Amino acid sequence: MTGRYEADPATLKDLLAPLGDVQALETLGGGTFATAVRATFADGSRSVVKMVAADTGRMSTYEKGILGTEARIFGMLADSGVPVPRVQLTDFTRTRLAADVVVTEHLPGAAWNDLSLGDDEQRTLRRELGAVMTAAHRVTAPHFGYPAPESGLSGDTWREAFGLMVSAALADADRWGVPLPDDGVRAALAAHAACLDEVIAPAVVHADLWPGNVFVDETELRIVGIIDTERTVWADPLLDLVGAEQFSAAPPDEDIVAGDTAAGGVLADLLSTEGGQARLHLCRMYYAILLVTEVTIRGYEGDFAVWYETTARANLDSALERLGC
Numbered sequence: 001m002t003g004r005y006e007a008d009p010a011t012l013k014d015l016l017a018p019l020g021d022v023q024a025l026e027t028l029g030g031g032t033f034a035t036a037v038r039a040t041f042a043d044g045s046r047s048v049v050k051m052v053a054a055d056t057g058r059m060s061t062y063e064k065g066i067l068g069t070e071a072r073i074f075g076m077l078a079d080s081g082v083p084v085p086r087v088q089l090t091d092f093t094r095t096r097l098a099a100d101v102v103v104t105e106h107l108p109g110a111a112w113n114d115l116s117l118g119d120d121e122q123r124t125l126r127r128e129l130g131a132v133m134t135a136a137h138r139v140t141a142p143h144f145g146y147p148a149p150e151s152g153l154s155g156d157t158w159r160e161a162f163g164l165m166v167s168a169a170l171a172d173a174d175r176w177g178v179p180l181p182d183d184g185v186r187a188a189l190a191a192h193a194a195c196l197d198e199v200i201a202p203a204v205v206h207a208d209l210w211p212g213n214v215f216v217d218e219t220e221l222r223i224v225g226i227i228d229t230e231r232t233v234w235a236d237p238l239l240d241l242v243g244a245e246q247f248s249a250a251p252p253d254e255d256i257v258a259g260d261t262a263a264g265g266v267l268a269d270l271l272s273t274e275g276g277q278a279r280l281h282l283c284r285m286y287y288a289i290l291l292v293t294e295v296t297i298r299g300y301e302g303d304f305a306v307w308y309e310t311t312a313r314a315n316l317d318s319a320l321e322r323l324g325c
Contacts, residue, residue: 005035005053005099046106051099061168065148067100070230081135107225112211123255130259133240137203141234144202159196169289176296188325195275202234207243242283247311249318281319288316
């Protein structure tokens with residue numbers, strides 16, 4: 001898969017030596033992009049080592065410099081109220097490993113999507129997730145677009161940055177031979193460009209807050225960890241609603257929006273306007289393009305790949321229809 005990297009255990013232990021004497025290394029499952037390894041030290045403490053291969057040949061444009069973004073966003077959110085892990089070590093030299101490396105503290109709890117919870121419990125967590133979004137959106141970002149300079153996808157305005165993001169996504173699809181309704185996408189962007197100017201300040205948008213990236217204390221039923229900040233965009237807050245429900249074409253989850261509102265967030269206000277609704281569908285259009293294209297780039301196979309691409313294409317068609325294109 002794209003970005004995955006198998007490190008030599010001895011070299012990895014040497015890299016981790018400043019943190020302690022490594023007693024065990026365990027590759028963690030669940031990721032489709034990077035490789036994650038749990039390191040256990042002699043004193044019983046644990047860390048998570050995340051590695052992305054240096055070879056960018058099978059990456060989307062927005063993924064260039066992606067692990068540097070993860071470390072940077074963890075730092076930005078450290079005192080925000082968003083429960084992100086502390087960064088313990090980074091290595092972007094690619095001298096000992098042919099990969100970028102970020103090491104963080106090991107979070108408590110369990111991944112939300114691994115838990116068997118009732119409807120009321122799920123609603124409680126979705127409301128708390130809305131509050132987590134609010135906390136992140138209050139953090140000041142320096143510009144719009146992707147943080148990593150390597151991507152080249154940033155701008156002084158959301159219109160400029162989003163236009164670059166969409167163009168890059170279409171170019172990636174063309175490079176990999178993935179057919180898309182390019183004319184419809186460009187027409188939608190042109191027809192609704194003015195509403196992008198309504199976004200006057202960039203928010204820190206995680207853009208990937210599905211339950212697999214959320215850690216929960218099952219006993220207290222509260223969110224205790226947020227991971228995988230590498231796809232963060234400094235953007236319109238509405239993009240977080242799309243990232244949390246990546247394969248949905250339905251209205252945004254009411255509980256997430258309610259949780260954001262209760263925490264003083266602006267998502268409900270944005271969704272109540274014509275421009276906000278248009279931007280929601282533009283964000284869904286963009287996200288669907290990424291999902292459709294990555295099936296080919298990452299080499300997904302079997303029934304999963306068929307479902308993934310079919311659903312994403314249906315969502316793309318739905319977004320374009322709602323945008324009048």
